Amino acid sequence: MPTYTAPVKDIQFVLHDVLNVSNSDVPGYSELEADFTNAVLEEAGKLTGDVLAPLNVVGDHEGCRLENGVVYTPTGFKAAFEQVKEGGWTGLDMPEEYGGQNMPYVLGTAVGEMFSSSNQAFTMYQGLTHGAAAAILAHGTDEQKTKWLPNMVSCEWTGTMNLTEPHCGTDLGLMRTKAEPQDNGSYKISGQKIFISAGDHDMADNIVHLVLAKVPGGPEGIKGVSLFIVPKFLVDDEGNIGARNGVSVGNIEKKMGIHGNSTCVLNYDEAEGYLLGDLNKGMRAMFTMMNEARLGVGMQGLAAAEVAYQNAVDYAKDRLQGRAVTGVENPEGPADPLIVHPDIRRSLMDQKSFAEGARAFILWGAQMIDEAHRKEDKDADGLVSLLTPIIKGFLTDEGYDMTVKAQQIYGGHGYIEEHGMSQFTRDARIAMIYEGANGVQALDLVGRKLAVDGGKHVMAFFDLVKTFCKENGDDEDLKDFVEPLKAASKDLQAAGMYFMQTGMKNPNDALSGSNDFMHLFGHVCLGLMWAQMAKAANTALANGTTDKEFYETKLTTGRYYMARRLPATGMHLARIQTGGDTVMALAAENF
Numbered sequence: 001m002p003t004y005t006a007p008v009k010d011i012q013f014v015l016h017d018v019l020n021v022s023n024s025d026v027p028g029y030s031e032l033e034a035d036f037t038n039a040v041l042e043e044a045g046k047l048t049g050d051v052l053a054p055l056n057v058v059g060d061h062e063g064c065r066l067e068n069g070v071v072y073t074p075t076g077f078k079a080a081f082e083q084v085k086e087g088g089w090t091g092l093d094m095p096e097e098y099g100g101q102n103m104p105y106v107l108g109t110a111v112g113e114m115f116s117s118s119n120q121a122f123t124m125y126q127g128l129t130h131g132a133a134a135a136i137l138a139h140g141t142d143e144q145k146t147k148w149l150p151n152m153v154s155c156e157w158t159g160t161m162n163l164t165e166p167h168c169g170t171d172l173g174l175m176r177t178k179a180e181p182q183d184n185g186s187y188k189i190s191g192q193k194i195f196i197s198a199g200d201h202d203m204a205d206n207i208v209h210l211v212l213a214k215v216p217g218g219p220e221g222i223k224g225v226s227l228f229i230v231p232k233f234l235v236d237d238e239g240n241i242g243a244r245n246g247v248s249v250g251n252i253e254k255k256m257g258i259h260g261n262s263t264c265v266l267n268y269d270e271a272e273g274y275l276l277g278d279l280n281k282g283m284r285a286m287f288t289m290m291n292e293a294r295l296g297v298g299m300q301g302l303a304a305a306e307v308a309y310q311n312a313v314d315y316a317k318d319r320l321q322g323r324a325v326t327g328v329e330n331p332e333g334p335a336d337p338l339i340v341h342p343d344i345r346r347s348l349m350d351q352k353s354f355a356e357g358a359r360a361f362i363l364w365g366a367q368m369i370d371e372a373h374r375k376e377d378k379d380a381d382g383l384v385s386l387l388t389p390i391i392k393g394f395l396t397d398e399g400y401d402m403t404v405k406a407q408q409i410y411g412g413h414g415y416i417e418e419h420g421m422s423q424f425t426r427d428a429r430i431a432m433i434y435e436g437a438n439g440v441q442a443l444d445l446v447g448r449k450l451a452v453d454g455g456k457h458v459m460a461f462f463d464l465v466k467t468f469c470k471e472n473g474d475d476e477d478l479k480d481f482v483e484p485l486k487a488a489s490k491d492l493q494a495a496g497m498y499f500m501q502t503g504m505k506n507p508n509d510a511l512s513g514s515n516d517f518m519h520l521f522g523h524v525c526l527g528l529m530w531a532q533m534a535k536a537a538n539t540a541l542a543n544g545t546t547d548k549e550f551y552e553t554k555l556t557t558g559r560y561y562m563a564r565r566l567p568a569t570g571m572h573l574a575r576i577q578t579g580g581d582t583v584m585a586l587a588a589e590n591f
């Protein structure tokens, strides 16, 4: 069965050598001394490696079951959830006044990677709760915060996000769920929501559903959507749980992966609900937390790639097949281990250089979210908003590909279930779909984000790259990083220019290249991350680190990314510049 070891040292490297968090002026960051974060990460590493990872395969095999309207989670989930709650992990980056520990989001994200790597399906129960609690925190009245948040921060009550309906997923303006106003200020919610993650289960006393619905007579389409708090059980003013509300589970979906997470059809039949935020501003309320939610899903791409890679490395060192082309390396054995073969190395290097680059990208994104919230830094907010579709779309596309590569290292043993490798691939697949399918992320990037504030944020990104290249252009030790980064950044600028020149004239030209652009941009981001990591590694080596091997390995891995992965930008640019002619040429009936 697969194993998982939390990559504490790699995370510490990003937090301290690269982002230098404890010296940052972001409020709360001074607490993030290396010893402290190390202790937190080690503790999270034990819980995820020893408790959650072994349950991953149990969740996959057993799945959830619906009996008499009640959803039961797989064996062991409930006890593990108790352990997670007792450890205070659910409120790590939530405000102290509601029972959290008020740690910066960057630390919550670092810990979140471990949870997700060890057991994505399990982690979603607390992940969805975190998202719902964050929306109440941002938009709730004081009364609503006091009533709902303490139990959600502790995960005594869990949360869900209800957007999707059978006929509306991406196009939420088509929504039909209704909210009828009542004399006492509450609403009666009726309609059907589908695909609701963690929609029902046996691990919490109550479930707080956040539901998008339309108040009859309101504006048409998306402008008439509002957000409501709809609990599974009603709660009185003293916080006591009362009668069952009018929400029931119609079904749980059978699906490709994340079997341990209950994906529910929820039927609302005049359920009591309470408006959260302003009337008809439901999308704004739901999406306030969009950067975090999408960063969290991007992290699932990294998390799946990391755990799959760890197991692939073990297998490649253990499995004996063939001999090294340059001469026998294991004379005592009947064959050499897989890891001697260049093509296996290529695959492992793809995976390793992706996971480490993606980790730096995500933690940088989380740091910008902290800057936006804790310092009200509008530039950080603008830049992370621009990069969010890339974090979500590029990292989950690539993360999925990496799980396939890890599975491929096992040959046929990766395809059969015995080694557990297919679960990583099956579980990782959903991250490309939910929280806005990746095609729509690319659309958002090209169609909207590039032009926000007159293109200010994309210019800020180019400035970051330019400044890095200028400041480090003469450093011989960084030559392998600066030159490829410059070339890739030129490709990105040329693509941006192409969109500016052609996009207005023929939107099909721009949108036919949106997926390529998201990937081109993603590679440049990872190139920038690797250049920064290389600089940090060189600094540590120059300062006489006692861990030379670790830092030299970083440099070698980074050189691989710059030489072998980053040149993909040229291919993406070439495709983008062909425009939409070949993409749109066929009439629909000729498909």
Ligand SMILES: Cc1cc2nc3c(=O)[nH]c(=O)nc-3n(C[C@H](O)[C@H](O)[C@H](O)COP(=O)(O)OP(=O)(O)OC[C@H]3O[C@@H](n4cnc5c(N)ncnc54)[C@H](O)[C@@H]3O)c2cc1C
Binding pocket: 161, 162, 163, 164, 167, 168, 169, 170, 171, 194, 195, 196, 197, 198, 255, 263, 430, 433, 434, 435, 436, 437, 438, 439, 440, 443
């Ligand atoms: C396991 C699972 C868990 C989920 N959890 C939740 C949850 O907790 N809460 C919730 O509300 N929903 C949840 N969802 C729903 C998920 O968010 C939607 O499936 C997703 O948003 C896509 O909607 P759809 O399936 O209706 O696809 P559609 O909207 O029909 O889209 C189909 C395809 O067309 C593409 N597309 C659509 N419009 C455009 C366009 N304008 N331009 C280009 N391409 C376009 C999309 O990218 C997609 O590839 C979950 C789904 C699954 C499978």
